[in-house]
Amino acid sequence: MKKIIISIFTIVLFFSCKNEPQHLLKIEGKLLPITSEITSNKNIETFVKPYRERIEKEMSNILSYTPINLTREDGELESTLGNLMADMCYQEANPIFNKKTGKNIDFALFNFGGVRASIPKGNITMQHAFNLMPFENQLVVVELSSEKIKELITYLIHKKKAHPISKQVSLVYTNNGYNFKINGKPLNDSKTYFVLTSDYLQHGGDHMDFFKNPINLYKTDYKLRNAIIDYFKETDTIKVKLDGRIRTK
Amino acid sequence: MKRRNFIQKSTAATAFLTLGGFSLQSFTNKTTKHITILHTNDVHSHIDPFPKNHFKYPNKGGIARRATLVESIRKENPNTLLLDAGDIFQGTPYFNIYGGELEFKLMSMLKYDAATIGNHDFDNGIDGLYTQLPNAKFDFLSANYNFENTILDTHIKPYKIFNKDGIKIGVFGLGIELQGLVDSANYKETRYLNPIEIAQDISRILKEDELCDLIICLSHLGYHYKFDKIDDLELASKTKNIDLIIGGHTHTFLPKPTVTKNSIGENMLVNQVGCYGINLGRIDFYFDSDKKKASKGKSIIV
Numbered sequence: 080m081k082k083i084i085i086s087i088f089t090i091v092l093f094f095s096c097k098n099e100p101q102h103l104l105k106i107e108g109k110l111l112p113i114t115s116e117i118t119s120n121k122n123i124e125t126f127v128k129p130y131r132e133r134i135e136k137e138m139s140n141i142l143s144y145t146p147i148n149l150t151r152e153d154g155e156l157e158s159t160l161g162n163l164m165a166d167m168c169y170q171e172a173n174p175i176f177n178k179k180t181g182k183n184i185d186f187a188l189f190n191f192g193g194v195r196a197s198i199p200k201g202n203i204t205m206q207h208a209f210n211l212m213p214f215e216n217q218l219v220v221v222e223l224s225s226e227k228i229k230e231l232i233t234y235l236i237h238k239k240k241a242h243p244i245s246k247q248v249s250l251v252y253t254n255n256g257y258n259f260k261i262n263g264k265p266l267n268d269s270k271t272y273f274v275l276t277s278d279y280l281q282h283g284g285d286h287m288d289f290f291k292n293p294i295n296l297y298k299t300d301y302k303l304r305n306a307i308i309d310y311f312k313e314t315d316t317i318k319v320k321l322d323g324r325i326r327t328k
Numbered sequence: 329m330k331r332r333n334f335i336q337k338s339t340a341a342t343a344f345l346t347l348g349g350f351s352l353q354s355f356t357n358k359t360t361k362h363i364t365i366l367h368t369n370d371v372h373s374h375i376d377p378f379p380k381n382h383f384k385y386p387n388k389g390g391i392a393r394r395a396t397l398v399e400s401i402r403k404e405n406p407n408t409l410l411l412d413a414g415d416i417f418q419g420t421p422y423f424n425i426y427g428g429e430l431e432f433k434l435m436s437m438l439k440y441d442a443a444t445i446g447n448h449d450f451d452n453g454i455d456g457l458y459t460q461l462p463n464a465k466f467d468f469l470s471a472n473y474n475f476e477n478t479i480l481d482t483h484i485k486p487y488k489i490f491n492k493d494g495i496k497i498g499v500f501g502l503g504i505e506l507q508g509l510v511d512s513a514n515y516k517e518t519r520y521l522n523p524i525e526i527a528q529d530i531s532r533i534l535k536e537d538e539l540c541d542l543i544i545c546l547s548h549l550g551y552h553y554k555f556d557k558i559d560d561l562e563l564a565s566k567t568k569n570i571d572l573i574i575g576g577h578t579h580t581f582l583p584k585p586t587v588t589k590n591s592i593g594e595n596m597l598v599n600q601v602g603c604y605g606i607n608l609g610r611i612d613f614y615f616d617s618d619k620k621k622a623s624k625g626k627s628i629i630v
Contacts, residue, residue, distance in 0.1 A: 102622030119392035
């Protein structure tokens with residue numbers, strides 16, 4: 080009986096402790112770096128292994144070769160990697176667009192933020208293509224009025240970033256104005272223009288609002304990354320340079 | 329709240345009287361409680377450590393190492409929660425090829441308790457996220473995304489309450505504005521609601537209705553912007569009752585958690601541990617039922 084009484088009181092005591100209002104007395108915070116000094120958990124390692132092996136096999140495939148380092152940061156208003164990205168997407172997408180519509184794309188424009196990783200000098204592997212374009216974005220063509228092209232130019236001048244743009248474009252600007260040409264010709268107000276970009280940017284990504292309500296929108300069902308991979312596969316050695324397609328005077 | 333205090337006092341008094349010899353001192357000592365919060369953000373499908381020759385993060389990160397660290401901390405203190413502030417997806421071919429399956433399965437093996445949704449978690453569309461949900465044995469929390477008209481409806485909770493050693497821990501999630509950041513075809517009819525208003529509401533519910541002892545916000549809003557956009561520091565200054573904001577999105581490597589003031593001038597913490605699983609954040613909370621000790625205020629050591 081005594082035992083029972085004690086245990087009942089223990090339970091009461093236990094619950095009253097539990098319900099005691101808790102006051103926060105002390106907080107300690109710190110950063111724990113994950114370094115090679117921490118041993119890897121074996122279960123996790125074993126679980127990841129088959130996934131990793133399949134990826135490694137696929138990613139180590141050599142697609143092309145670059146004699147120089149390609150980055151998005153080697154120029155001020157253009158970059159080797161940006162120029163390459165815009166030019167290769169144009170080259171791969173234009174035949175598809177032409178076949179569908181009988182028309183040609185005028186130029187390609189993407190965003191600086193979308194160039195996700197550099198490619199060092201040497202062999203270009205599938206891994207590099209994935210690093211450069213990890214996203215699943217599709218290529219689209221927008222038909223724009225010359226007014227929208229002017230908005231696009233203002234955007235480029237205002238942002239002062241090396242946004243990838245293809246070689247059909249030449250934009251030279253000063254504090255007083257700009258000189259814009261497509262395929263060597265100035266902007267024609269009575270003409271519409273076909274611009275290649277990604278579905279992400281067309282939907283207003285990076286505030287490229289001039290892409291939002293085009294006269295016509297053509298979906299290519301062709302992923303940006305696949306265009307890049309296809310171009311690499313077709314090209315033995317990458318040739319690209321800074322050619323001043325966008326510059327200030 | 330007053331009534332609750334009163335009842336507890338009288339129960340304690342009864343127990344004390346009946347047991348006689350039991351000293352009050354030993355009773356209060358036993359009620360010190362310790363909660364550990366571990367957290368990651370913006371891991372972006374980084375499962376393996378970076379290569380040894382990586383220019384920025386040589387041989388850093390790796391989920392198998394994180395697993396070891398988490399396991400040892402859980403052994404030291406079983407009253408531990410492991411949380412993630414979003415952008416689990418996108419960044420390595422593991423995501424491109426397996427669609428997030430491996431990320432969720434591994435996080436489940438590490439026994440993550442909850443995560444919020446980052447903008448990149450929509451990268452395979454809302455359907456892509458939905459498809460992977462069965463692989464996650466933890467909850468996704470988001471209070472300011474309204475998924476009513478989407479496939480995620482009823483699958484995402486605004487908040488969850490965890491009970492660890494009698495301490496009620498309320499955790500809620502907040503996401504960033506999706507328009508202009510995520511392709512609208514990917515988030516579909518997800519509606520974004522003002523995170524500050526939602527946080528004010530939810531933190532009140534967690535404190536006053538759910539009587540939580542500890543309130544944590546998992547935020548994918550970003551640490552701080554120089555332009556006009558809601559960030560974690562603003563969120564902290566315009567809300568009360570939140571003890572800790574675990575942030576993400578801006579890939580901010582804070583050397584230590586930021587101590588900042590809430591809307592009523594109380595100190596609280598905002599933390600973010602960079603990205604890619606390079607770091608694990610750790611915050612320890614110590615509670616005591618002794619009012620005298622608490623009246624001196626809480627100390628924050630960072």
